[in-house]
Amino acid sequence: MGYKNKEGVIKMEKKSMTIIMHSGSLDKALAGFIVATGAAAKGIDTTIFFTFWGLNLIKKGGSNKAKLSEMNMLGLGKMMIKRLMKKNNVASLEELIKDANDLGVKLIACEMTMGLMNVPKDSLVPEVSEIGGVGTYLDNASKSNINLFI
Amino acid sequence: MANEEIKISTFGLNCPKPLIETRKALNKMKSGQILIVEGDHKISLKEIPQAIKDSGDEIISVEDNDTQWVIKIRKV
Numbered sequence: 001m002g003y004k005n006k007e008g009v010i011k012m013e014k015k016s017m018t019i020i021m022h023s024g025s026l027d028k029a030l031a032g033f034i035v036a037t038g039a040a041a042k043g044i045d046t047t048i049f050f051t052f053w054g055l056n057l058i059k060k061g062g063s064n065k066a067k068l069s070e071m072n073m074l075g076l077g078k079m080m081i082k083r084l085m086k087k088n089n090v091a092s093l094e095e096l097i098k099d100a101n102d103l104g105v106k107l108i109a110c111e112m113t114m115g116l117m118n119v120p121k122d123s124l125v126p127e128v129s130e131i132g133g134v135g136t137y138l139d140n141a142s143k144s145n146i147n148l149f150i
Numbered sequence: 151m152a153n154e155e156i157k158i159s160t161f162g163l164n165c166p167k168p169l170i171e172t173r174k175a176l177n178k179m180k181s182g183q184i185l186i187v188e189g190d191h192k193i194s195l196k197e198i199p200q201a202i203k204d205s206g207d208e209i210i211s212v213e214d215n216d217t218q219w220v221i222k223i224r225k226v
Binding site for chain 2: 015034037038040041042043044088089090091099102103
């Protein structure tokens with residue numbers, strides 16, 4: 001966990017994590033943002049790389065439109081889950097995105113899929129800190145302790 | 151004001167909010183200040199002290215009153 005420096009003081013080794021957010025589904029995005037915010041709260045440097053359907057989550061107003069990956073039932077399933085989340089005091093996706101930003105989670109948008117799916121930079125939420133490619137992701141991932149694909 | 155205490159409530163909040171609110175509060179504090187976190191989310195009673203140790207901050211005390219808990223943290 002830690003190591004001693006020259007003065008004998010235990011320094012904590014900084015851990016880091018990356019997530020590739022490929023899915024734009026509400027349930028998967030929730031799982032991803034819960035892990036990301038939890039990690040950041042534990043002092044782990046966290047980066048989320050948004051690609052393909054995941055880009056929809058960081059479009060302005062996009063997180064609100066995310067559907068369930070299963071049992072969406074034309075939005076009925078999503079309505080039920082949202083009601084249950086409120087009842088159980090589970091944070092909404094919008095709240096977790098804001099928390100992620102407050103805790104310094106880095107949000108990177110994939111440049112290639114932005115072009116492919118016609119997502120201009122100005123359509124993204126201001127919390128997106130960087131636009132990058134696979135090299136940017138791998139620079140982060142190769143130094144990280146935890147790498148997830150969602 | 152190094153010994154100033156700051157108190158936050160996480161009553162009713164579910165995973166991972168108690169942990170997030172604890173960290174957000176700590177991030178706004180100065181070194182040496184004390185954070186008192188109160189809540190009733192059972193798992194967070196274990197997970198908050200672990201997260202605090204991971205980041206190198208100091209747990210002063212953990213009080214578990216069965217239905218609710220109080221965790222005292224010193225920001226390093």
